[in-house]
Amino acid sequence: xxxxxxxxxxxxxxxMLVVITFTPLVMPAGTHGxxxxxxxxxxxxxxxxxxLLVLLTFIGTRIHPGRKNSEEQ
Amino acid sequence: xxxxxxxIGVIYVGILITFSLxxxxxxxxxxxxLLAGSKxxxxxxxxxxxxxxxxxxxxxxxxxFFRTHGVGSWIFLAVSDAxxxxxxxxxxxxxxxxxxxxxxxxxxxLIRDCYQSKFxxxxxxxxxxxxxxPYVSIQIxxxxxxxxxxxxESLPTWAWAxxxxxxxxxxxxxxxxxxxxxxxxxxxxxxxxxxxxASFVCISYFGDMQNMxxxxxxxxxxxxxxxxxxxxxxxxxxxxxxxxIVMIPFxxxxxxxxxxxxxxxxxxxxxxxxxxxxxxxIILPTLFLGMYGAVKYPDESTAGFINKVLIQDQSxxxxxxxxxxxxxxxxxxxxxxxxxxxxxxxxxxxxDDKKVMPITRVxxxxxxxxxxxxxxxxxxxxxxxxxxxxxxxxxxxxMIISGIFSEKEMGPxxxxxxxxxxxxxxxxxxxxxxxxxxxxxxxxxxxxxxLATASITxxxxxxxxxxxxxxxxxx
Numbered sequence: 001x002x003x004x005x006x007x008x009x010x011x012x013x014x015x016m017l018v019v020i021t022f023t024p025l026v027m028p029a030g031t032h033g034x035x036x037x038x039x040x041x042x043x044x045x046x047x048x049x050x051x052l053l054v055l056l057t058f059i060g061t062r063i064h065p066g067r068k069n070s071e072e073q
Numbered sequence: 074x075x076x077x078x079x080x081i082g083v084i085y086v087g088i089l090i091t092f093s094l095x096x097x098x099x100x101x102x103x104x105x106x107l108l109a110g111s112k113x114x115x116x117x118x119x120x121x122x123x124x125x126x127x128x129x130x131x132x133x134x135x136x137x138f139f140r141t142h143g144v145g146s147w148i149f150l151a152v153s154d155a156x157x158x159x160x161x162x163x164x165x166x167x168x169x170x171x172x173x174x175x176x177x178x179x180x181x182x183l184i185r186d187c188y189q190s191k192f193x194x195x196x197x198x199x200x201x202x203x204x205x206x207p208y209v210s211i212q213i214x215x216x217x218x219x220x221x222x223x224x225x226e227s228l229p230t231w232a233w234a235x236x237x238x239x240x241x242x243x244x245x246x247x248x249x250x251x252x253x254x255x256x257x258x259x260x261x262x263x264x265x266x267x268x269x270x271a272s273f274v275c276i277s278y279f280g281d282m283q284n285m286x287x288x289x290x291x292x293x294x295x296x297x298x299x300x301x302x303x304x305x306x307x308x309x310x311x312x313x314x315x316x317x318i319v320m321i322p323f324x325x326x327x328x329x330x331x332x333x334x335x336x337x338x339x340x341x342x343x344x345x346x347x348x349x350x351x352x353x354x355i356i357l358p359t360l361f362l363g364m365y366g367a368v369k370y371p372d373e374s375t376a377g378f379i380n381k382v383l384i385q386d387q388s389x390x391x392x393x394x395x396x397x398x399x400x401x402x403x404x405x406x407x408x409x410x411x412x413x414x415x416x417x418x419x420x421x422x423x424x425d426d427k428k429v430m431p432i433t434r435v436x437x438x439x440x441x442x443x444x445x446x447x448x449x450x451x452x453x454x455x456x457x458x459x460x461x462x463x464x465x466x467x468x469x470x471x472m473i474i475s476g477i478f479s480e481k482e483m484g485p486x487x488x489x490x491x492x493x494x495x496x497x498x499x500x501x502x503x504x505x506x507x508x509x510x511x512x513x514x515x516x517x518x519x520x521x522x523x524l525a526t527a528s529i530t531x532x533x534x535x536x537x538x539x540x541x542x543x544x545x546x547x548x
Contacts, residue, residue: 014156018315021152022311027145027299027311028298029300030299032290032294032297037282037283038281038285039286040297040298042148042297043147043297046144046147047147047151047357049155050151051155051353053155054346054349056159057161057345060162061162061342061343061345064166064342067342
């Protein structure tokens with residue numbers, strides 16, 4: 001697989017994470033359990049989503065098609 | 074505390090003066106004054122980007138937002154910021170390419186060149202002006218109400234606001250963008266340290282985090298889930314906020330400039346990942362401060378709560394550092410924005426530096442004066458005001474992004490639609506028109522309509538031309 005395909009997968013994964021954020025999987029209305037280390041559900045799932053998005057950003061920087069033909073060469 | 078405060082304050086002002094004098098001597102052209110020489114490394118880039126983004130709005134606004142509306146605030150800002158940094162690596166490359174080809178001087182000038190239309194440039198400038206002024210005012214307002222609550226006997230709110238604007242103007246007019254960037258680094262580090270120290274004090278009040286959330290549950294259970302006690306965090310509100318925040322790197326001139334002046338693509342990418350990490354690390358302690366306030370000071374005003382949590386409940390030396398950190402945060406964000414408005418005006422003007430730069434400098438003073446006046450009358454709802462500013466500039470997103478990607482001249486349709494959308498949005502803020510349409514928020518509706526208009530125009534202009542080109546080649 002080439003980098004372009006990885007980059008497409010990376011973007012799809014980021015978009016899916018965004019969609020998931022707005023579902024009851026992350027934001028169940030009026031529910032604050034189950035807790036993790038005392039943190040309410042929406043908070044800890046929100047933190048996980050944020051970390052995953054930053055991780056995807058990091059992966060994106062490694063596979064971005066514009067990385068090689070960088071403008072400053 | 075006063076002695077410690079004066080001591081730290083003198084050191085801070087001394088560093089600012091040193092920066093501004095050093096960089097004043099190095100200013101040889103508009104490029105070095107307004108664009109800091111356009112060779113920013115990843116570390117400087119990270120801190121200046123973060124300091125521009127996370128400011129009084131984060132330090133004062135977010136703890137209050139968590140206290141009032143609960144844990145949904147994390148989705149509102151932290152998740153949105155994480156999406157934003159992904160957008161930077163997605164679209165940042167194209168933005169930089171276009172800026173390099175068009176001899177970037179400012180966002181408005183870039184849009185004028187992309188659309189080959191002065192009108193498009195004016196629309197971009199109008200949007201930046203209308204929606205950045207409230208954002209600058211938030212910084213000034215936030216810090217002046219805080220200082221007034223901390224030292225009620227010394228100066229009235231307006232005098233604190235005026236002092237801040239004067240310091241900010243002298244500093245940025247003298248040192249230019251490079252001095253602002255170095256002060257951003259100082260502010261970013263200071264902000265991170267003081268906010269974590271303050272949050273540790275708040276957690277230790279409860280013993281541990283688990284206990285803290287138990288107490289919050291006993292005080293106000295609705296804070297632990299969405300939509301929060303006041304019902305603010307609906308899916309629509311959070312979605313609209315995310316759209317507005319994701320658009321910041323492409324629509325707010327002070328942020329666009331920082332993306333473009335990065336030394337190279339690698340520095341930009343490292344900076345983006347760094348900002349994502351910084352966002353998580355800086356928003357997390359504001360959650361602890363907010364939860365602490367929800368238990369201890371649920372009925373206090375914004376200024377009262379911030380004064381108690383950041384000053385009265387901290388040790389004297391920590392409180393002194395927090396005060397300087399807050400002032401530094403407000404100054405570094407506000408001067409970046411005011412300076413960016415000056416650059417925007419400069420980018421629309423033709424002529425040599427000697428003629429144009431004095432006008433730009435006068436314009437910066439003018440923008441600062443308007444922000445000062447606005448700050449005296451604005452509300453204390455800092456986060457919601459900031460969000461309004463983000464939502465307003467986000468309406469320029471479809472116009473800017475389609476302009477960046479288009480190889481052909483896009484015509485007047487998208488800039489006209491953008492201007493109309495901004496006017497409607499301002500109308501809804503003033504209560505002249507409803508802020509929702511068929512149950513959907515007006516900001517989402519306008520953004521979607523603009524996105525559709527920009528996409529169709531882009532397709533027609535570029536695809537149509539491509540077909541014609543290939544037909545010409547065939548024949």
